[in-house]
Amino acid sequence: xxxxxxxxxxxxxxxxxxxxxxxxxxxxxxxxxxxxxxxxxxxxxxxxxxxxxxxxxxxxxxxxxxxxxxxxxxxxxxxxxxxxxxxxxxxxxxxxxxxxxxxxxxxxxxxxxxxxxxxxxxxxxxxxxxxxxxxxxxxxxxxxxxxxxxxxxxxxxxxxxxxxxxxxxxxxxxxxxxxxxxxxxxxxxxxxxxxxxxxxxxxxxxxxxxxxxxxxxxxxxxxxxxxxxxxxxxxxxxxxxx
Numbered sequence: 148x149x150x151x152x153x154x155x156x157x158x159x160x161x162x163x164x165x166x167x168x169x170x171x172x173x174x175x176x177x178x179x180x181x182x183x184x185x186x187x188x189x190x191x192x193x194x195x196x197x198x199x200x201x202x203x204x205x206x207x208x209x210x211x212x213x214x215x216x217x218x219x220x221x222x223x224x225x226x227x228x229x230x231x232x233x234x235x236x237x238x239x240x241x242x243x244x245x246x247x248x249x250x251x252x253x254x255x256x257x258x259x260x261x262x263x264x265x266x267x268x269x270x271x272x273x274x275x276x277x278x279x280x281x282x283x284x285x286x287x288x289x290x291x292x293x294x295x296x297x298x299x300x301x302x303x304x305x306x307x308x309x310x311x312x313x314x315x316x317x318x319x320x321x322x323x324x325x326x327x328x329x330x331x332x333x334x335x336x337x338x339x340x341x342x343x344x345x346x347x348x349x350x351x352x353x354x355x356x357x358x359x360x361x362x363x364x365x366x367x368x369x370x371x372x373x374x375x376x377x378x379x380x381x382x383x384x385x386x387x388x389x
Contacts, residue, residue, distance in 0.1 A: 170205055185198060214234075253353075
């Protein structure tokens with residue numbers, strides 16, 4: 148029976164709950180069919196990550212059947228979910244976590260439009276502002292790799308290292324996304340399918356109009372550093388105020 152310190156135990160429980168919950172977002176946005184696809188999340192403060200079990204219905208996913216692994220992809224025996232086999236993509240996820248310490252979440256889907264671009268081995272060009280915002284440029288294609296070992300993980304790391312995109316289209320396979328957290332990686336998975344569909348439809352209708360690189364850079368900088376709600380301190384009310 149594996150035991151960890153109380154802080155790690157709490158962190159593991161939180162990641163289990165988050166990863167289980169986030170799988171519902173994949174079905175909500177139509178990014179997966181049957182039992183395909185997976186979300187994983189790194190456990191803060193430990194060389195561990197949590198991932199979906201292989202071949203289990205999305206309706207049956209729960210925190211207790213998420214699988215805890217070390218960064219070599221080995222299942223931690225004696226923990227909840229350990230009797231199940233982990234996702235067939237576990238080795239790829241583990242390779243990403245070992246080699247990209249800034250990554251806190253990894254997602255894989257076979258979403259229709261993004262996978263269609265992957266089937267052509269073609270990157271998605273950055274021709275809409277939403278792509279510039281979210282990905283900072285085109286979404287690249289990674290090499291063809293057979294599932295089962297860390298070949299896919301090597302392709303993800305090689306393709307995305309030094310690239311602003313948080314998504315890669317693994318050739319003839321489908322999209323993988325990374326993020327600072329599992330939720331961040333899921334957001335990237337949702338967005339890559341959205342832009343894949345939009346750019347496909349635009350190209351079917353006529354020639355694509357490129358966005359100048361300086362505009363892409365400015366859009367990405369604004370979205371990543373300015374967009375959204377800044378933290379604002381809530382003022383303390385003076386009881387004498389009228």
